[in-house]
Amino acid sequence: MARLAALTGNNAAAEAIRQIKPDVFAAYPITPQTEMAEEVAQYVADGILETEYIPVESEHSSMSACIGASLAGVRAMTATASCGLAYMWELLPIAASMRTSIVMAVVNRAFNAPLNIHCSHDDSMGARDAGWIQLYSENAQEMYDNLIQAVKIAEDEKIRLPVMVCMDGFIISHAVERLLLLADEEVKNFLGEFKSAHPLLEVNNPVTLGACALPDYYTEHKKQHSEALRHSLGKIMEVADEYARLSGRSYSLFESYQLADAEYGIVILNSAAGVTRTVVDKLRKEGIKAGLLKIRVYRPFPATQIVQALKNLKAIAVLERTDSFGGVGSPVFTDISAAFMEAPTKERPLMINYIYGLGGRDVGLEDIEKVYASLQVINQRGKIEKSFAYLQARE
Amino acid sequence: MRKLQGWKDIPTGTAIVKAGSSVEYLTGGWRDARPEHDKGKCTNCLLCWVYCPEGAITVKDDQVTGINYDYCKGCGICATECPPKVKAITMVEEPKLM
Amino acid sequence: MSDLIEIRWHSRGGQGAMLAVRTLARAVIKDNKYAQGLPEFGPERMGAPIKAYNRFSTQPFSLYCGIVNPHVVVLLDPSVTKLVDVTEGIYADSKLLVNIELSTQEVREKLKLKNGIVYVVNATKIAQETLGRPMPNTPMMGALIKIVPVISLEVLLDEVAREFKEKFTPRVVEANLAAIKRGYEEVSGE
Numbered sequence: 001m002a003r004l005a006a007l008t009g010n011n012a013a014a015e016a017i018r019q020i021k022p023d024v025f026a027a028y029p030i031t032p033q034t035e036m037a038e039e040v041a042q043y044v045a046d047g048i049l050e051t052e053y054i055p056v057e058s059e060h061s062s063m064s065a066c067i068g069a070s071l072a073g074v075r076a077m078t079a080t081a082s083c084g085l086a087y088m089w090e091l092l093p094i095a096a097s098m099r100t101s102i103v104m105a106v107v108n109r110a111f112n113a114p115l116n117i118h119c120s121h122d123d124s125m126g127a128r129d130a131g132w133i134q135l136y137s138e139n140a141q142e143m144y145d146n147l148i149q150a151v152k153i154a155e156d157e158k159i160r161l162p163v164m165v166c167m168d169g170f171i172i173s174h175a176v177e178r179l180l181l182l183a184d185e186e187v188k189n190f191l192g193e194f195k196s197a198h199p200l201l202e203v204n205n206p207v208t209l210g211a212c213a214l215p216d217y218y219t220e221h222k223k224q225h226s227e228a229l230r231h232s233l234g235k236i237m238e239v240a241d242e243y244a245r246l247s248g249r250s251y252s253l254f255e256s257y258q259l260a261d262a263e264y265g266i267v268i269l270n271s272a273a274g275v276t277r278t279v280v281d282k283l284r285k286e287g288i289k290a291g292l293l294k295i296r297v298y299r300p301f302p303a304t305q306i307v308q309a310l311k312n313l314k315a316i317a318v319l320e321r322t323d324s325f326g327g328v329g330s331p332v333f334t335d336i337s338a339a340f341m342e343a344p345t346k347e348r349p350l351m352i353n354y355i356y357g358l359g360g361r362d363v364g365l366e367d368i369e370k371v372y373a374s375l376q377v378i379n380q381r382g383k384i385e386k387s388f389a390y391l392q393a394r395e
Numbered sequence: 396m397r398k399l400q401g402w403k404d405i406p407t408g409t410a411i412v413k414a415g416s417s418v419e420y421l422t423g424g425w426r427d428a429r430p431e432h433d434k435g436k437c438t439n440c441l442l443c444w445v446y447c448p449e450g451a452i453t454v455k456d457d458q459v460t461g462i463n464y465d466y467c468k469g470c471g472i473c474a475t476e477c478p479p480k481v482k483a484i485t486m487v488e489e490p491k492l493m
Numbered sequence: 494m495s496d497l498i499e500i501r502w503h504s505r506g507g508q509g510a511m512l513a514v515r516t517l518a519r520a521v522i523k524d525n526k527y528a529q530g531l532p533e534f535g536p537e538r539m540g541a542p543i544k545a546y547n548r549f550s551t552q553p554f555s556l557y558c559g560i561v562n563p564h565v566v567v568l569l570d571p572s573v574t575k576l577v578d579v580t581e582g583i584y585a586d587s588k589l590l591v592n593i594e595l596s597t598q599e600v601r602e603k604l605k606l607k608n609g610i611v612y613v614v615n616a617t618k619i620a621q622e623t624l625g626r627p628m629p630n631t632p633m634m635g636a637l638i639k640i641v642p643v644i645s646l647e648v649l650l651d652e653v654a655r656e657f658k659e660k661f662t663p664r665v666v667e668a669n670l671a672a673i674k675r676g677y678e679e680v681s682g683e
């Protein structure tokens with residue numbers, strides 16, 4: 001039975017973690033994830049949650065502890081943000097290429113400098129090439145649902161890859177909203193038990209993990225990891241379908257909102273997609289064919305499906321909460337551009353990349369309306385003068 | 396010659412799933428000089444056995460029985476550690492061409 | 494049609510606006526409606542002017558942003574008007590709920606208000622008399638649901654009692670409930 005709840009994004013994530021029941025939770029508190037780590041610690045201290053909570057001295061250690069735990073054969077989780085994720089950097093590709101099943105909640109926060117604790121996607125976007133699966137969440141409900149699905153995806157014997165589940169710092173992590181929760185038993189039955197491929201503690205079947213591989217074998221290990229990640233899309237959808245049957249909430253690789261006949265589209269991730277959806281409704285009433293593509297699964301990148309969804313539009317704006325400094329555009333823009341390059345279709349919309357919402361800059365209805373207005377101008381002109389722009393920077 | 400496996404054939408996650416697989420990896424071919432053991436001079440002090448990094452000194456009933464040339468890399472530690480008054484191990488150059 | 498109500502709170506860090514917007518949102522959601530309680534600054538800085546937002550509706554909404562055009566402005570600490578334009582973006586019929594000892598007419602004059610509907614309640618005095626501390630957030634919550642009757646007084650009291658009993662002594666809980674009731678009863682408007 002679904003339970004109605006009023007929770008912040010951090011509360012919702014902590015509740016999901018309580019129901020997921022990781023055997024090991026190794027985390028270091030960092031704004032804006034702190035409430036989540038504290039709540040999990042409280043559950044453990046109160047005896048509500050049977051988890052080995054490792055109060056590590058750094059994120060480098062939290063990820064190391066999770067890698068050890070996952071390889072030993074138990075369910076391991078952690079949570080972090082911003083500099084915390086950066087401090088884990090060295091371990092992220094190790095967790096992925098060793099095919100651990102770690103699930104990590106990431107509360108998106110900007111990188112310093114200048115010092116800032118608010119939302120940008122610098123942290124998880126920077127980690128996009130670490131070989132993890134990445135799921136993005138618009139609100140607390142999606143964070144909760146994605147975390148539970150992430151465990152099933154990560155532990156699937158055909159996948160066995162760590163998953164990062166992201167939500168926006170403060171905007172979602174600290175806001176109370178309405179959501180529906182599953183019963184503890186439902187989550188338990190949905191997830192089943194974690195079975196490691198090569199459990200380290202199985203003494204009758206000893207294995208060596210993480211040994212050296214020289215140039216003669218390193219490529220094969222990376223190819224195997226790459227293929228596993230590329231082929232995880234199907235399984236991610238299977239898990240989504242199974243979750244929909246359980247919860248009544250449907251998830252896909254991305255959300256297409258009013259895209260089928262749209263002329264102008266925005267591609268965006270996380271909370272600002274909610275604002276964009278509201279603007280789409282308003283513009284539709286005015287007769288403007290606006291649409292939205294909200295990416296949920298960013299790694300692996302669903303290139304073919306996204307091209308299919310966008311190819312008939314006239315103009316697209318890819319809105320990103322991070323700058324890939326010195327790049328052609330930011331990460332999602334670059335991925336979509338590349339996807340169109342390799343697609344068989346010759347149809348491709350005009351496409352512009354806007355950087356928005358850095359360091360928690362509020363993105364409101366007017367900002368998004370401005371973007372759709374600019375797409376109409378671009379379409380009339382039939383060309384783009386500058387494909388990369390900061391949406392909200394004062395001159 | 397060693398046959399290299401493809402990416403589909405190697406175990407997932409960098410694992411080496413067969414315990415003791417290093418037994419199959421014969422390092423004897425790395426050697427350019429071989430230790431030769433003279434049973435007549437040997438006092439069975441077992442210093443060579445203690446120091447050999449490869450465990451290539453074979454011992455039975457506390458007696459050195461010889462050297463396992465499948466694994467001996469020819470480092471010469473055994474010959475160096477053999478006491479100067481004993482000199483039961485001498486390094487002999489391996490033939491250049493087989 | 495959407496019946497979305499957008500409420501913008503103005504206060505200073507440490508006066509309990511964050512707790513107020515979150516508790517109100519939880520009470521409205523428990524009443525099976527849709528709500529959001531969104532503080533603008535995560536870690537409040539004691540004394541600095543802050544904004545916090547509430548959205549209430551009977552329908553789902555997905556606005557994860559600040560409120561530019563509020564239907565209601567709550568001035569938990571009217572002294573922030575020296576630093577912030579609290580009337581920014583209001584509609585002609587927006588409600589202004591002010592924690593102050595002055596009359597609605599005096600507030601209108603002092604703020605040079607051309608439009609909007611002014612409501613006043615002396616929440617700081619109520620707090621002093623009930624809690625013994627100048628914490629105006631709970632009486633303001635009572636006053637707010639009187640002028641924006643999205644939930645009944647009972648629903649709010651139930652939620653505050655449930656939340657507060659985990660943190661405070663029964664005496665403090667009772668004092669807060671009394672403060673909410675007085676805020677609800679004593680608010681007056683134009």
